[in-house]
Amino acid sequence: xxxxxxxxxxxxxxxxxxxxxxxEGIDCLKPEQSAVLEHFLxxxxxxxxxxxxxxxxxxxxxxxxxxxxxxxxxxxxxxIQTAKYPILIVLSPLMALIKDQVVEAQQFGLSAVSLCxxxxxxxxxxxDGSFQLMFGNPETFVLDPKWRDMxxxxxxQENLVGIVVDEAHKTPNWGEAKKGGKAFRETFGRIAELRSxxxxxxxxxxxxxxxxxxxxxxxxxLLNMSKDTKFVEGCPNRINIRLSxxxxxxxxxxxxxxxxxxxxxxxxxxxxKVLIYCxxxxxxxxxxxxxxxxxxxxxxxxxxxxxxxxxxVFHSQSPPELxxxxxxxxxxxxxxxxxxxxxxxxxxxxxxxxxxxxxNYGPPEDMEDMLQQIGRAGRDGAPSHAIxxxxxxxxxxxxxxxxxxxxxxxxxxxxxxxxxxxTTVPLEPGHACCNFCHSSCSCDSASMSCSVxxxxxxxxxxxxVKTSPSLQRSVSDEQRELLREGLYHYRHSIVKxxxxxxxxxxxxxxxxxxxxxxxxxxxxxxxVDYILENFNVLSxxxxxxxxxxxxxxxxxxxxxxDLFDAISDELSNDMEPSGDNHMPPASxxxxxxxxxxxxxxxxxxxxxxxxxx
Numbered sequence: 001x002x003x004x005x006x007x008x009x010x011x012x013x014x015x016x017x018x019x020x021x022x023x024e025g026i027d028c029l030k031p032e033q034s035a036v037l038e039h040f041l042x043x044x045x046x047x048x049x050x051x052x053x054x055x056x057x058x059x060x061x062x063x064x065x066x067x068x069x070x071x072x073x074x075x076x077x078x079x080i081q082t083a084k085y086p087i088l089i090v091l092s093p094l095m096a097l098i099k100d101q102v103v104e105a106q107q108f109g110l111s112a113v114s115l116c117x118x119x120x121x122x123x124x125x126x127x128d129g130s131f132q133l134m135f136g137n138p139e140t141f142v143l144d145p146k147w148r149d150m151x152x153x154x155x156x157q158e159n160l161v162g163i164v165v166d167e168a169h170k171t172p173n174w175g176e177a178k179k180g181g182k183a184f185r186e187t188f189g190r191i192a193e194l195r196s197x198x199x200x201x202x203x204x205x206x207x208x209x210x211x212x213x214x215x216x217x218x219x220x221x222l223l224n225m226s227k228d229t230k231f232v233e234g235c236p237n238r239i240n241i242r243l244s245x246x247x248x249x250x251x252x253x254x255x256x257x258x259x260x261x262x263x264x265x266x267x268x269x270x271x272x273k274v275l276i277y278c279x280x281x282x283x284x285x286x287x288x289x290x291x292x293x294x295x296x297x298x299x300x301x302x303x304x305x306x307x308x309x310x311x312x313v314f315h316s317q318s319p320p321e322l323x324x325x326x327x328x329x330x331x332x333x334x335x336x337x338x339x340x341x342x343x344x345x346x347x348x349x350x351x352x353x354x355x356x357x358x359x360n361y362g363p364p365e366d367m368e369d370m371l372q373q374i375g376r377a378g379r380d381g382a383p384s385h386a387i388x389x390x391x392x393x394x395x396x397x398x399x400x401x402x403x404x405x406x407x408x409x410x411x412x413x414x415x416x417x418x419x420x421x422x423t424t425v426p427l428e429p430g431h432a433c434c435n436f437c438h439s440s441c442s443c444d445s446a447s448m449s450c451s452v453x454x455x456x457x458x459x460x461x462x463x464x465v466k467t468s469p470s471l472q473r474s475v476s477d478e479q480r481e482l483l484r485e486g487l488y489h490y491r492h493s494i495v496k497x498x499x500x501x502x503x504x505x506x507x508x509x510x511x512x513x514x515x516x517x518x519x520x521x522x523x524x525x526x527x528v529d530y531i532l533e534n535f536n537v538l539s540x541x542x543x544x545x546x547x548x549x550x551x552x553x554x555x556x557x558x559x560x561x562d563l564f565d566a567i568s569d570e571l572s573n574d575m576e577p578s579g580d581n582h583m584p585p586a587s588x589x590x591x592x593x594x595x596x597x598x599x600x601x602x603x604x605x606x607x608x609x610x611x612x613x
Contacts, residue, residue: 008075012041015069019062023108026058032234033059039230040162040205041066043077047168047206047216047225049418050234052375053351056207057101060164061108064088064132067161079201082158090135090164091191093174096323097167097349098135104351105133115140115147129155138175138187141194151197160198165191165223167348168206169368172218192224209236210371212417236371237415237424240378243434244387244458245406250536254290256389257361259456260339261294264310268298268338272356273330276341277373279362284313284341287361291339301336314342347373353380357457360388363396363404367417370400374414387457391534395513401520410434475523479553483522486549486563487515493568509538518546525550 016037020026029037032050037059039046050056067086070076080086092098098114105112113122115136126134127150141147150156165171175188183189195204206219220229248256263271278284291311292299302308307325314326329337330352340346347369358377364370370388378384390396390404403413409426411433416422427433430441431452441450491510505511517535518525525531531543552558552566 008042008077009038011070011073011075012038012066012077015041015066015073016062018069019065029058029062030055030234032232035230035232036205036207037062037066039232040203041070041077041080043079043201043203045204045223045225045229047211047219047229047231048208049211049216049231049236050207050209051236051238052209052372053238053379054209054234056166056209057104057349059207060088060090060133060166060205061105061110063162063164064110079199079203080161083161085129085159086132086161087129087156087159088133088162088164089141089160089194090133090166091138091141092135092166092349093137093170093185093188094167094345094348095137096327096345098137100327100350101135101166102133126150127153127155129159138185138191142187142190148194148197151194157199160202162203162205163191163194163198164205164207165219166207167372168219168223169208169211169215170348171206171222172215173366173368175222176218189222192222195224209375210368210418212367213420215368231420233420235415235423236418237411238375238378239427240381240383241374242383242385242432243374243410243414244385244455245404245410245435246387246389246458246460247404247406247534248389248391248460249533250391252389252391254287254361256457256460257287257291257359258294259459260357260359261291262456264295264338265298268310271338273352273354274339274357274359275346275352275355275373275376276339276359276361277347277364278341278343279365281315281317281343283362284315284343287341288313291341308336310336311339311341312337314340314346316343316345344369344373347376350376351379352376354382355379356382356384358384358386359457360386360390362394363388363390363400365395365400366397367399367403367414370403371414371418385455385457391536394517398520401517406436409437411437471524471526473523473526473554475554480519480522482558482560482563483550483553484515484519485560486553486567487518487546489564490545490549490567491515509536509542522550522554 013034016029016034020028032048033055036046036048036050040059040063048056048059064086067080067083070080071083071086090101092101095116098116102112102114110133111131112133112135113126113131115126115134118126125131136147151160171188171191174185175183175190177183177186195202204223204225206223206225208219211219216231219225246256257276260274276287278287288311292309295310299310300308301310306312306322307329312322312326314323318326326337326340327350329335330340333354355377358374360370360373364373374386377386388404396404399413399417402408403410411426412422412424415424426437429443429450430437431443431450435458438450438452438454441452442448444451487510491504491508494508495504500507514535521534525547528540528543528547531537531546532540535543537543537546549563549567552563558566
């Protein structure tokens with residue numbers, strides 16, 4: 001049966017089609033882009049859940065011009081009827097992303113400006129409503145009275161046609177406090193205030209590539225979006241990206257990255273661009289120093305100045321001129337710069353078209369960060385790789401820890417999390433999917449084996465790669481919690497009654513992250529050697545103590561009280577390292593200013609909180 005005619009919807013579609021006519025290289029929108037834009041122009045709150053590299057920015061780039069055409073239609077939506085010069089506000093989380101978005105919009109032929117660093121001349125034009133797209137971060141719009149007042153001016157009450165929140169998954173992540181702490185950027189939780197300053201009926205569009213079902217609910221709540229918010233979801237599965245998870249030993253000295261050095265040395269022009277993510281500044285610096293030293297003279301092309309270096313570091317504290325150099329050079333098809341080491345400051349929205357390898361040296365904080373970072377690879381559609389190196393006790397979410405183990409198809413673990421109805425299945429042939437599926441690939445029917453050898457970044461030497469567990473036990477949730485309680489009790493028993501110069505975690509090495517990692521990996525722990533190989537243990541004595549607790553949980557079937565008694569009676573005194581093994585590292589003792597978390601006065605540990613770091 002033919003679809004019933006809807007004049008209002010037809011008018012919106014007509015305005016979109018006319019807006020696209022003069023645009024070179026864009027004949028039509030993808031169905032998901034069209035659906036999001038139609039909902040938004042209709043005046044509905046909408047959320048576009050579209051993959052990285054899908055073209056989310058095109059949606060809001062088209063919106064002002066399409067709104068202008070709609071304003072002349074007899075079926076113009078109410079919120080656009082007064083808009084003679086349609087204006088759209090776009091909130092983005094990062095300055096680098098905002099700058100990139102402004103340039104892209106201007107190249108698109110739009111008048112665009114950033115409120116974060118507007119000149120006095122631009123400020124006058126902004127207040128006059130002379131720009132179609134106005135970009136800024138939440139702090140700029142929420143905290144500056146000038147811009148809040150602007151939203152209530154006649155110009156903006158008449159011409160503002162909507163608010164776009166880009167990378168909306170960061171709204172709950174950064175805008176809400178974690179238990180016992182403060183919000184990382186509390187203005188992300190106050191974006192809804194802006195809507196209260198706009199005319200009634202001004203719609204909000206939330207765009208993201210990485211929001212699981214719970215995050216979607218949190219976004220709707222924090223942005224005060226309608227209960228009738230329209231959701232448009234695209235399949236997040238990027239089939240041109242092969243996934244790889246590799247467990248390395250805690251003692252790895254960056255040798256897992258030697259394939260990058262070899263690739264650049266052997267074929268610098270064809271090897272492809274590499275983007276390496278680290279969570280900490282110091283780790284970025286360590287990777288940079290290692291790769292630069294390993295490449296030697298080949299780290300530079302020509303004169304040894306920074307702009308001729310193949311390797312650069314990008315994080316929030318990088319000098320502005322260096323950030324500009326990286327953003328400009330890394331985007332070009334042919335440039336000296338081929339390796340960038342970055343924090344999450346370079347993980348959202350930035351469009352580098354031909355990155356062939358995204359490497360996580362250490363796991364991302366959560367699956368949302370992982371999806372964003374992996375999404376920097378292969379944005380031109382060419383085959384690319386997303387590679388993770390991790391060891392057991394690194395801090396990350398439970399989902400990321402499961403992914404890092406590499407014991408299931410990585411593609412289904414990652415992408416199904418971001419689908420309301422999971423549809424992602426392993427790719428065929430298996431070697432194109434992930435390293436787990438590669439291990440069982442039999443694409444060569446004649447030999448019933450895989451025709452593709454293991455990739456260089458997975459061919460790690462025995463002293464680097466974590467030994468694959470040969471034994472495995474079934475573990476219940478109750479047993480995991482019993483083991484966790486036992487390890488915390490063991491930690492407390494070791495230092496009970498002693499006066500410490502350092503925190504309990506630093507004295508024993510049994511930090512909450514360490515304990516979580518042991519609990520998470522307990523199905524494979526059958527020997528002291530396994531513990532020593534795969535965990536950063538301060539002393540073999542502690543490894544023996546941990547092994548005894550594991551045995552008591554899984555073999556002796558003790559309850560909590562009996563386990564605590566056994567730890568107190570049998571383990572604590574026997575397993576405590578003596579002499580120099582118990583001393584803090586010399587580098588801590590000699591510091592004039594102790595590192596964060598180090599206690600400079602001795603204290604009685606009887607009442608010390610065992611959950612504290």
